[in-house]
Amino acid sequence: MASLLNTGVAAAADFRLRNLDLKCHHTTWRVRASSSAAPGVGLSNLQSAIAKNDSTGVKEALDQLNEVGWAKIWGSQPYVSRRTTSLRELTTLGIKNAENLAIPSVRNDAAFLFTVVGTTGFLGVLAGQLPGDWGFFVPYLIGSISLIVLAVGSISPGLLQAAINGFSSFFPDYQERIARHEAAHFLVAYLLGLPILGYSLDIGKEHVNLIDERLEKLIYSGQLDAKELDRLAVVAMAGLAAEGFQYDKVVGQSADLFTLQRFINRSKPQLSKEQQQNLTRWAVLLAGSLLKTNKNLHEALIKAMSEKKTVLECIEAIEKAS
Template identity: 55%
Template sequence: MLQSHRLTGMQGNGARSKTHRGAFKAAALAPRPNARLRLRIRAEASPTATTDPKALYADLDTVCDNLRRAPSTMRLEFSGPVLETYQQLAAAGVATKWGSALTEALRRRNVFIGELRQVGIKHPDKIAVPSVRNDAAFLFSVVASTSILAVLAGQLPGDWGFFSSYLIGGITLAVLAVGSTAPGLLAVLIDKFSQVFPDYRDRVLKHEAAHFLLGYLLGVPVTGYSVELGREHTEFAEAKLQQRIIERTLSDEEIDSLALVAVAGIAAEGREYEEVMGQTADLFDLQRLLLRSRTRLSDAQQQNVTRWAVWAAAGLLRTHAKEHGALVEAMRRGASMAECVQAIEAADK
């Protein structure tokens, strides 16, 4: 199972006033008494310096690093400078694709299975259906390996061969017992086992790059990512909401924008592979958002939002295929946030 992004921010209702933003940034970066938090200093730039791409990209890395170091209780405050930096990059004409997808037609509508195929989803019927590939491969490997070992152990002389065969054969029964009594523990083992598949690394990269790219195109401040095995995620800031998701309800426009970011990994995998392995956590994030909807949604409406979001996300990924490919390669080599943004902006030039 691929771990999904940490979805903590989205399109909001408007920016803070200039005065409020300045006070917000000053409060976030000001030293606190007895603070143990070590932050990188972000110098206040002059009006002329703020148009320098190199300085702006350096600022982006700095504020993202500060947010990463901030304690969880202060993450909302530290996300303010991240949003400001993205806005400065866009205003300077450096980040021309930042929020560019907001101008495209992203109105929610009914979407049918055939339309998912039109945007490149190989098997639309498998969307929101958990894959059993890893489970089956894990159980087959356990049964096959223990069977071979039991046969070999049976060749040992005397009672060693007799008891060893039974003990090794009991491993399969133990695995089945764990799966019945503690399925969560078995899921962890299966998740670790899935990393042996040759396509695992590429799946992770394409999955997380899709979250990153669509968040960027929809104007959601991306603050970090990880493609380390077992720690895969993409992080977003809460600055645009100006409030934590759990503290407010979301409008239809906010739900629509953030739903695309939530299912971007599903759309990316669905376009590239026969099965979508990393959709469980993505769908959990989407469900969490739908429960915060200001408009009460029935089960059928929630299913349609899911289908529409996958369709719209796949369409954006198809339109911005060069940007997605460039971002995948940047993340493959462990690029910084600024380098990832530069890869997106330079993709079609």
């Protein structure tokens, strides 16, 4: 897929939502009473809405909590209209290698394949020292493993991707990357007033579960206007921006880019390639600015999500850190 930042968003006929999920997953979240809410402020309505996967109820409960002065961060980011954005602005903000942000990383894929080929090659050489016919046939059998892996990748890419995801967990920065990436989606959505019902940091299932019934109807009908597209684009690019601040290469952006493409395809009026390119840059810039301004909230949320806190506990972590 061509770079969104440099050559516009490439069309995506098929995609999978992983990092930013706008569909309801049947996940049961452990909800327990809050001790951090201010005296007299009840969180029972919010607890109940999250447990029921009721996005409208979550939004209404947070709106009420905001009115009584508890959920101060919820929906606190005012709408900022899209503007022309350059790569230089992203670099100035502190994002590393901004020109390569939207180029899908092949680090994990290359490391997996190199390991498979290297290991089977080494074992094949050792097997060649076996006596008799074993020294002839075993190396061929071991060498065929690489061909089998490639064949599986061609016939069933999902199985190969699952293997790569499992292998990727051995990278020292893997879990930290996931937590930082998904916490960025969570926090930016919360700042923009989009209800969060769930999240996962599990290998191959990383996502933040956002549901807004009104937005869902607009998406499925292909009637997203510029304002709603901007909001969703900023949330979609938040994980990419978070990794861009911390690492030279962004690994977890592919699903986010496909998600953004989906939103663009469902918007009215349709954007030109130049407008798509600018939207992506602007969304990364605004998401990065929000994360940088609210760095303490982001770090608190990373910690809470890494400890597998409930959605309610994650919200409390954000509000407590404010």
